[in-house]
Amino acid sequence: MLSKKTKYGLKAMTYLARQENNEPVQIGVISKSENISQKFLESILLTLRKNGFLGSKKGKGGGYYLLKDPKDIKMSAVMRILEGPIAMVPCVSLNFYETCDDCPDENACAVHNLMIEVRDSTLNIFNNRSLADLI
Amino acid sequence: MLSKKTKYGLKAMTYLARQENNEPVQIGVISKSENISQKFLESILLTLRKNGFLGSKKGKGGGYYLLKDPKDIKMSAVMRILEGPIAMVPCVSLNFYETCDDCPDENACAVHNLMIEVRDSTLNIFNNRSLADLI
DNA sequence: TATTATCCTATCGGATTACTAGGATATAAA
DNA sequence: TTTATATCCTAGTAATCCGATAGGATAATA
Numbered sequence: 001m002l003s004k005k006t007k008y009g010l011k012a013m014t015y016l017a018r019q020e021n022n023e024p025v026q027i028g029v030i031s032k033s034e035n036i037s038q039k040f041l042e043s044i045l046l047t048l049r050k051n052g053f054l055g056s057k058k059g060k061g062g063g064y065y066l067l068k069d070p071k072d073i074k075m076s077a078v079m080r081i082l083e084g085p086i087a088m089v090p091c092v093s094l095n096f097y098e099t100c101d102d103c104p105d106e107n108a109c110a111v112h113n114l115m116i117e118v119r120d121s122t123l124n125i126f127n128n129r130s131l132a133d134l135i
Numbered sequence: 136m137l138s139k140k141t142k143y144g145l146k147a148m149t150y151l152a153r154q155e156n157n158e159p160v161q162i163g164v165i166s167k168s169e170n171i172s173q174k175f176l177e178s179i180l181l182t183l184r185k186n187g188f189l190g191s192k193k194g195k196g197g198g199y200y201l202l203k204d205p206k207d208i209k210m211s212a213v214m215r216i217l218e219g220p221i222a223m224v225p226c227v228s229l230n231f232y233e234t235c236d237d238c239p240d241e242n243a244c245a246v247h248n249l250m251i252e253v254r255d256s257t258l259n260i261f262n263n264r265s266l267a268d269l270i
Numbered sequence: 271t272a273t274t275a276t277c278c279t280a281t282c283g284g285a286t287t288a289c290t291a292g293g294a295t296a297t298a299a300a
Numbered sequence: 301t302t303t304a305t306a307t308c309c310t311a312g313t314a315a316t317c318c319g320a321t322a323g324g325a326t327a328a329t330a
Contacts, residue, residue, distance in 0.1 A: 002223040004288060007246050011237075014245040026306065035237035040289050046308070059297030060305045075249065088137040102146075102170040110149045110269035111142050114210065117264075121256040129252075134245035139319060161275065175320050181277070193276050194328030277326065287316075295308065300301100 006082040008036045009044045013053070013078065014134045017070040024056070024063030044082070051081045070135070076126035086126060087119040094119075141217040143171045144179045148188070148213065149269045152205040159191070159198030179217070186216045205270070211261035221261060222254040229254075 011034045016025060027045060031038040045064050048054045055067045066073070079086055080095055090098035091106055092115045103109050146169045151160060162180060166173040180199050183189045190202045201208070214221055215230055225233035226241055227250045238244050 001220075002246075002250065003286095007224065010246050010249075011244075028306090035239075037289060039291080042307080043289090043309090049307095056307060057297080058295075058305080058307045060299065062297070062306050064307090085136075089142065102143075104170075109146075111137075111145050114145075114260075114264060114269060115137065117260050118257055121260060122253055125249075125252050125256060129249060134249060138317095163275090172320060174322080177276080178278090178320090184276095191276060192328075193274080193326080195274050195330070197275050197328070199276090272330090274329075275327090278324090279322100281322080282320085283318105284320105285316105285318080288314090290313075291311080293309090296306090298303100298305080300303075 003083060004040075005044055006079065008034070008041055009048060009082045010078065010134070011036070012041060012045060012064075013048070013066070013073070013131055016054070016064060016066050017131050017135055019065070022065050024061065024065045026063040029063070047081065053078065053081070066131075070132035071130050073131040074127060075129040075131070075133075076123060078131070079126055086123055087115065089115045092116045092119050094123075138218060139175075140179055141214065143169070143176055144183060144217045145213065145269070146171070147176060147180060147199075148183070148201070148208070148266055151189070151199060151201050152266050152270055154200070157200050159196065159200045161198040164198070182216065183213075188213065188216070201266075205267035206265050208266040209262060210264045210266070210268075211258060213266070214261055221258055222250060224250045227251045227254050229258075 012030050015030050015034060019025060027042050028038055030036070031041045045054060049056055049064070053067060053073065054064045056062065056064050076086065085093040085096035087093035089111065090096060091100045091103065091112055100106070103112070106112055147165050150165050150169060154160060162177050163173055165171070166176045180189060184191055184199065188202060188208065189199045191197065191199050211221065220228040220231035222228035224246065225231060226235045226238065226247055235241070238247070241247055
C-alpha cells in the first residue's frame with residue numbers, strides 16, 4: 001500500500017511542476033488545493049528538499065519550487081525517498097536489501113523468485129516515468 | 136511490503152504442493168521445516184481452508200492438503216486472500232475499490248494514473264503464475 | 271476411551287503511520 | 301530597524317496494523 005506521505009508528496013510535486021516559470025509556492029496554497037493537512041505536508045516537503053528534489057525560499061513571496069526539470073525527475077528516485085523500497089520483500093530489494101530470518105537459501109525460495117519478477121516490472125515503470133509524465 | 140502472513144502462506148502452500156499423492160501434512164511439520172511460528176501458521180492455514188484453497192483432516196494422520204491442482208491455483212487469487220488488494224492505492228483496486236478522501240476527480244489525479252500502470256503490470260504477473268510455477 | 275490434530279476466539283506488545291505542537295530561523299517589505 | 305511572512309526543526313501522540321500467543325473446543329483415529 002502506498003503511504004499517504006508518498007501520495008501527498010507526489011501530488012505536491014506535480015502541483016509545483018505545473019507552475020509558470022517555476023515560481024515558489026507556499027505550503028498553505030498546496031495543502032488547500034490538494035486537501036492535505038498543512039503540517040503534514042510541511043514535513044513531507046522538508047524531506048523532499050533535504051533529498052535534493054525541491055528548493056525553498058523563506059519570507060514573503062517564498063515557498064517551494066522544483067530544482068530540476070520535471071522530465072529529469074524519475075519516479076523511481078522519488079518513490080525510494082518517500083516510500084522506501086520498491087520491492088515487496090527486502091530480500092529482493094536493490095537499494096534496501098536485507099536477508100530473511102526464515103530463509104536458509106534465498107535462491108531456493110519460491111516467494112523470492114516470484115517477487116523478483118514483480119520488482120522488475122514495477123521498477124521498469126518507475127524508471128521510465130518522470131514527473132513530467134504525471135501531468 | 137509483503138506481509139509475513141502472505142509469505143508464510145505461500146511457503147506453506149508450495150510445501151503442500153510438493154507432497155506425493157497430496158498427502159495431508161501437519162501444521163507442526165510445515166512450521167518446523169519452514170521456520171514459521173506454529174500458532175501463527177495455524178491461523179494462516181485456517182483462512183486458506185475457509186477460502187477454498189486447502190482441505191483438512193483432524194486426528195491422527197491428519198493435516199492440511201491442497202484442494203486443487205497447483206497449476207490451477209493462480210497467484211492473484213492467493214494474494215487477494217492473504218495480502219488483500221494487489222493495487223497500491225484503493226482507488227485503482229479492482230476487487231477492493233475505495234474512493235479517496237482528498238481527490239475530487241479521480242481521472243485527473245496524477246498518482247491515480249501511475250498506479251493503474253503498476254497495478255496492471257503486477258496483476259499480469261500474478262494472473263499468469265500459478266502455485267506450480269513456484270516450485 | 272485416550273490420543274492426536276485441527277478449530278476458533280480473544281488478546282497483546284511493538285512497530286508504523288498519519289498527523290500535531292510549538293517555537294526557532296531566515297527573508298522581505300514597511 | 302521593525303514587523304510580517306514563511307520555512308525550518310524537534311518532539312510527541314493517537315490510532316491502526318502486524319506478528320505472534322493463549323487456551324480451550326471439536327472432531328477423528330486407534
